[in-house]
Amino acid sequence: MQTRQKLTKRNERLSKTKQGQALLELIRQHGTSGLAAILGADSSAIGLWVYRGQVSRRGAELIEEKLGISKAKMRPDLKADDWECPGPGPQIGQRTKHDGADQILLIDLAAHFGSVALLCEKLGVSVGTYHNWKSRNRIATKAVNAMLRFRLPADLRARLEAIPR
Structure with missing residues (x-):
């Protein structure tokens, strides 16, 4: 009703x-x-x-x-002129770009740990927090410091250490 x-x-x-x-x-x-x-x-x-x-x-x-x-x-x-200028933000159906250094690093870290959920569990953060970092292309300093305490392959460790803190 x-x-x-x-x-x-x-x-x-x-x-x-x-x-x-x-x-x-x-x-x-x-x-x-x-x-x-x-x-x-x-x-x-x-x-x-x-x-x-x-x-x-x-x-x-x-x-x-x-x-x-x-x-x-x-x-x-809308007038005819309004259709000419490009719209703000991503377009409907547009694939999200993940080409920033921190975004790629987060994807690689999730792959290393087996999934986003497992990485987040290890860090003690929510999956939503992970996605915020990824969409902003910026990993929180606190998380970088926590990840540096993990046993990681040399290439991942070097990329984490290269993030300005």
Whole structure:
């Protein structure tokens, strides 16, 4: 019962704007997970669009590319010039780059210990903390010092010692 009320309120909220109406129409046709699958996006991206009441600019471009629905219909609030400039941050479906020195080192350390979970257990940190270090390309000094106390192959030790502390 409560879910139905939430959906009704969501639909009312989205119906108030043209871009919300376009999003609602897509969700009714394909469903949230179906739309995510078609676009090659995570369903959380669709959830964010619903929360914001409109498809992202990149999402509108993907919808045009994959479904043939014009991006102008999905985002009537944007002018022609708005489509020309590149969007901020990573694009939907873009593979994350892990080419920083600390990122590569973290990947190699996880491989050495058998998994990310085992490395984190040995360090006494959460997997989320590991991923924060990796996404920021910066291992915490405290963790570097702890890892230097482990028995490691010479190449990993040298790379850890090269990190400024």
